[in-house]
Amino acid sequence: MAAASTPYEKMNVAVIGAGVVGLTCAAELLGRGAHVVVHERGPGIGAQSCSWYAGGMLAPWCEGESAEEPVVRLGQEAACWWERHAGGVVRQGTLVLAPSRDRVELGSFGRRTSHFDEIDREAITALEPDLAGRFSRGLFFREEAHLDPRKAIAALAERLVAKGGVIHFGSGVEAADLDADIVLDCRGLVARDVLPDLRGVKGEMLLLRSHEIGLSRPIRLLHPRIPLYIVPRDDGLFMVGATMIESGDRRRISARSMLELLGAAYALHPAFGEAEIIEIGTDARPAFPDNLPRLIRRGRVIHVNGLYRHGFLLSPAMARMAADAALNPQARPEMLHDLAA
Numbered sequence: 001m002a003a004a005s006t007p008y009e010k011m012n013v014a015v016i017g018a019g020v021v022g023l024t025c026a027a028e029l030l031g032r033g034a035h036v037v038v039h040e041r042g043p044g045i046g047a048q049s050c051s052w053y054a055g056g057m058l059a060p061w062c063e064g065e066s067a068e069e070p071v072v073r074l075g076q077e078a079a080c081w082w083e084r085h086a087g088g089v090v091r092q093g094t095l096v097l098a099p100s101r102d103r104v105e106l107g108s109f110g111r112r113t114s115h116f117d118e119i120d121r122e123a124i125t126a127l128e129p130d131l132a133g134r135f136s137r138g139l140f141f142r143e144e145a146h147l148d149p150r151k152a153i154a155a156l157a158e159r160l161v162a163k164g165g166v167i168h169f170g171s172g173v174e175a176a177d178l179d180a181d182i183v184l185d186c187r188g189l190v191a192r193d194v195l196p197d198l199r200g201v202k203g204e205m206l207l208l209r210s211h212e213i214g215l216s217r218p219i220r221l222l223h224p225r226i227p228l229y230i231v232p233r234d235d236g237l238f239m240v241g242a243t244m245i246e247s248g249d250r251r252r253i254s255a256r257s258m259l260e261l262l263g264a265a266y267a268l269h270p271a272f273g274e275a276e277i278i279e280i281g282t283d284a285r286p287a288f289p290d291n292l293p294r295l296i297r298r299g300r301v302i303h304v305n306g307l308y309r310h311g312f313l314l315s316p317a318m319a320r321m322a323a324d325a326a327l328n329p330q331a332r333p334e335m336l337h338d339l340a341a
């Protein structure tokens with residue numbers, strides 16, 4: 001009934017790109033009654049997208065340590081949105097720890113963030129029994145959540161198709177060739193061809209498997225130079241990430257990054273020394289100069305891009321605003337930049 005009563009009812013929307021941004025936008029528009037067709041150049045979900053390598057942390061308050069206010073505020077929409085549209089959200093909070101020599105980092109992280117409890121050795125052990133005795137102080141962000149990004153985008157795509165959306169895989173398309181009322185260009189870093197401000201920020205990650213250690217929530221390990229994190233997944237898997245390097249290179253991990261990622265895992269718990277390395281991943285996050293996402297409207301084309309290190313955290317809010325802008329040419333959602341067509 002809701003769909004029939006919305007003005008989207010007869011609108012044809014084409015979405016280019018089935019990364020996290022394209023799929024969240026498609027789900028949001030479909031939910032409002034539009035006819036949605038997604039075009040993905042890769043052979044399936046994830047194969048060629050930056051979204052495949054994400055940690056899946058839905059951590060708006062932790063991100064406030066280095067991000068602007070809109071990231072913290074808009075990111076608070078994410079966990080509920082993902083619960084509704086894909087499931088698999090784990091609401092166990094985030095634990096921020098530092099080795100004793102870097103404890104000063106914990107104080108400065110706390111001064112730049114909010115919504116946490118300072119916790120001691122006993123409380124850390126109660127939350128993560130396998131870390132017993134290893135850390136004497138930490139910050140616990142109990143309202144934060146995480147998900148497995150690969151499962152989340154696969155579930156989103158599956159539900160999209162089940163509800164009548166269409167996804168075409170296997171060929172790249174251009175906005176000009178698409179016969180649709182509105183085209184959402186969600187090509188991530190590839191859209192540098194028309195968005196000259198967009199740059200890549202390289203991120204490297206590892207997937208490790210260990211059955212020697214169990215964690216219930218993402219752990220951020222602070223370090224003066226490279227803060228890293230470990231996110232638990234099913235079946236003994238742990239995502240260790242992620243470097244932040246000013247480069248659009250999407251090819252290989254460097255030896256230094258490999259050492260740092262493995263060093264962080266080992267510093268968290270020596271059991272990671274025996275873990276299997278299941279995967280080494282590298283991609284480049286699409287980012288604008290202020291590291292905030294943008295909707296850029298040029299006639300019937302709306303670019304949704306620049307999600308930087310917040311693809312899963314901010315795409316629900318960006319999809320909501322993209323749908324508002326697609327529906328109403330007069331709408332001025334907060335992240336919108338209007339350009340001449």
Ligand SMILES: Cc1cc2nc3c(=O)[nH]c(=O)nc-3n(C[C@H](O)[C@H](O)[C@H](O)COP(=O)(O)OP(=O)(O)OC[C@H]3O[C@@H](n4cnc5c(N)ncnc54)[C@H](O)[C@@H]3O)c2cc1C
Pocket residue numbers: 016017018019020021022039040041042046048049050051052053054055056057058171172173174186187188189190202203204205241242243282283284285286304305306307308309310311312313314
């Ligand atoms: C190591 C790492 C860790 C990260 N961790 C997190 C995290 O914990 N939480 C978080 O929120 N974010 C995280 N991010 C950031 C997040 O992954 C990105 O912000 C997000 O993936 C960007 O999504 P996107 O949809 O814009 O781009 P992409 O995921 O790259 O999707 C773009 C899609 O467009 C397709 N495409 C391109 N050109 C065409 C064409 N012409 N026709 C058809 N299809 C086309 C591509 O094949 C691709 O599938 C991380 C990133 C990295 C690299």
